[in-house]
Amino acid sequence: MVITRDDVLEWITRYAEILAENRDYLTQLDAAIGDADHGANMDRGFQAVMKKMPEMRDKDIGTIFKTVGMTLLSTVGGAGGPLYSTIFLQAGMKTTGKMELTLQDWIDALEAGVNGVKMRGKAELGDKTMIDALVPALNALKQAAENGTTLSDALERSARAAEEGMKATIPLVARKGRASYLGERSAGHQDPGATSSYLLLRTAAEQWKN
Numbered sequence: 001m002v003i004t005r006d007d008v009l010e011w012i013t014r015y016a017e018i019l020a021e022n023r024d025y026l027t028q029l030d031a032a033i034g035d036a037d038h039g040a041n042m043d044r045g046f047q048a049v050m051k052k053m054p055e056m057r058d059k060d061i062g063t064i065f066k067t068v069g070m071t072l073l074s075t076v077g078g079a080g081g082p083l084y085s086t087i088f089l090q091a092g093m094k095t096t097g098k099m100e101l102t103l104q105d106w107i108d109a110l111e112a113g114v115n116g117v118k119m120r121g122k123a124e125l126g127d128k129t130m131i132d133a134l135v136p137a138l139n140a141l142k143q144a145a146e147n148g149t150t151l152s153d154a155l156e157r158s159a160r161a162a163e164e165g166m167k168a169t170i171p172l173v174a175r176k177g178r179a180s181y182l183g184e185r186s187a188g189h190q191d192p193g194a195t196s197s198y199l200l201l202r203t204a205a206e207q208w209k210n
């Protein structure tokens with residue numbers, strides 16, 4: 001089983017829909033510990049990505065990811081936009097010229113993206129950021145690959161790990177981003193960026209399961 005170029009386009013399209021559906025939810029999460037714009041930011045960014053669909057449709061996966069990254073960079077400000085942009089730009093560099101991805105290709109692409117976020121944002125696991133969803137998801141993928149699991153099984157495990165990581169941000173005190181300005185008062189709230197990252201990986205698992 002592989003992830004085809006069309007699978008990638010369908011994933012991005014579905015994620016744009018999911019973000020539109022979850023716009024208010026993500027904004028409410030950000031209202032509690034940030035500046036109430038995460039839903040609007042992500043929705044605006046992926047609506048702009050959708051406008052690039054016609055020009056992305058016949059390109060390789062690397063070019064598609066890089067186009068998503070560049071579009072997010074030019075349409076979404078704040079912390080989240082540039083960090084999501086980094087995920088896609090780095091994943092794009094790893095997948096240059098590819099028309100399909102194996103499980104290992106997807107792991108390499110996501111790992112490059114996650115490393116890019118770490119380099120740029122300097123957040124570690126437990127800082128109450130998107131890293132708390134992304135890193136467990138990446139580790140679950142690697143573990144699944146080592147165990148010789150099928151692609152769809154590996155993706156399901158990564159989505160579940162991201163969900164656990166997202167929920168685990170609730171009691172944490174934020175150490176990065178706007179939420180960190182609240183100090184102890186950031187505890188008791190789920191991180192918005194971890195939530196949008198969970199949705200990204202959940203959408204991949206749903207979209208690429210067969």
Ligand code: ADP
Nearest residue numbers: 038078079080121123129130176177192193194
């Ligand atoms: P802003 O905080 O600038 O308004 P968003 O609301 O779009 O940007 O995104 C906020 C999310 O970005 C947070 O919930 C967190 O997950 C993530 N984030 C913020 N700073 C960092 C960082 N340094 N490293 C990783 N993720 C971060």
Ligand code: MG
Nearest residue numbers: 034035037038
């Ligand atoms: Mg915000």
Ligand code: MG
Nearest residue numbers: 035037078079
């Ligand atoms: Mg903001």
